[in-house]
Amino acid sequence: LVPKHILACMARRVAAGIWLLERTGIFGYCPINGHKVFIWTLTFLCYTGYYLTRKPFSVVKSVLCPYCRNRSLLNDNYSNNTVTGWAPFDGTNGETLLGAMDYSLLFAYAVGTYVSGFIADKVNTRYFLTFGMLGCALSSILMGVAYFANIHHVSYFIVVQIMGGLMQSTGWAILIACLASWFGKLGRGLIMGLWSIDVGSIIATLLASIWVTPNGAWGWSFVVPGLIMAALGAAAFLFLVPDPADLGLVVSSQVKDPGEDKPAVTPLHAQTKMNKIKTFFVGIPRALLIPGVIEYSLVFFFVKLVNYTFKFWLPYYIANNAVGGILLTGQVAGWLSTLFDVGGIVGIVGLGFLSDLAGGRAAPIAIVQFVTIPVLYTYRVYGGVSFASQVALLMVNGVMVQSTYGIISAAVTSDLGTHPTLKKDENFKATVTGIINGTGAIGAAIGPLLAGWITADYGWDKTFYVLMGANFLAGVFLFRLALKDVLKWYEALRDRLKTNQYRVLPSVTELHVEVSEGGVSDSGEQGSGTKDTVL
16 A cells, blocks of 8 residues: 555655655755755754653642642632642652652663663664654653543652653654754854754643643643654654765765865765665763763763753742742743743853854853852842742843753764764764763753752752752863863964964963073073073
């Protein structure tokens, strides 16, 4: 029943949908840029879908465990008769159980990320991505089934969360590797910054908040995103092209920084066979030897710890801390928490553009980490003073916290995955992404777990102190790479100020050269005691 040309297309591992679009000539006038725009858009939608199925639980927390420790602060927004919660999360240990739920998902995500990045370099990435997206859809729907089937066993929730974490881990490494194949290093900070905009969190929060009301049908907060994710998985199977060579496009060289060889992407429409699967073995230990991988992995551990603590606890935090003396409903708190993601959009795009302009990413990221510390303190102290201060400080926090997360997870991993030391070993792209994102995922698993435990026993102040300490350590681990960027900027400044005959600044190497003493000038006069290196 399937046409022969579709079977032949699938035998060559080319997506049937994109093959049909090729036959229509839709990319005929500008095949290279047309395919790039199409792939960028498709992968962006897939990335959005992953967050659609990851975020709802953070919004639903406020109805699973409504005001577990703050019932004395209830106001007219709720009454004691309507605030019932959902067993087993509505007890005095509700916050601890919610933290354990986050840990179950994120720890499974961390373990799966290391493995999926390695697998993605060895198998058909389109099939693997489709499998992961459909698995995410199923796990999200199963979480919603708990409401409709009246399930209250904590073991059920934990098993579904672990399944969701493993499926969530299949996406990031594949999507980043796909983009790295289509887009070169030039301008990658802005391109990847735009791509990594967390629209999925905003949509998921707004969508899940519709059913987050007292005794509302919160199961739909999981089922609807799951159905959307299933549709996106089908689109990925039909249209995703992981590599230009799959469409008969041969990339002669990667796009490199100015001054290096510029690439030439030549369409070969007569080519009907795709390249054979590369069998060169790429190991995780060798990927760790790439300069910067270990340091950025450690930095991403702390960056993601902070970012995911906010993502998974912010709606609950807003709902459980009075704003202007009033406790907000879970629905309003969910809507308000999207401002954090809106601020993240500004931060990611801005930092991506600045890192491209500066010619280095480590120094800008390190600066942002240290500046984030007083920003977090300000939000904790003054965020609840009024509704206006909550809105403003949420936006500022989103700018600072999410900007570095987006750039490291997208632009930096792409840079390192195509590092010059790899030469022709292109299969490192997903492996490097898996290492960095996997290490970050461990931090993402620990952060929400610590937040639940520390908040339950010591309060929110101590939780914010832990987040500030994580930002400080992230900046410290970037010191060497940031110093390297600063020295590069210094050399660039010296070159700009250089004239035809005089140099107004010494080079970096001259700064370390010991001056000679007792020199004699050409005229035979005794020298001044030092060797002039700067005129």
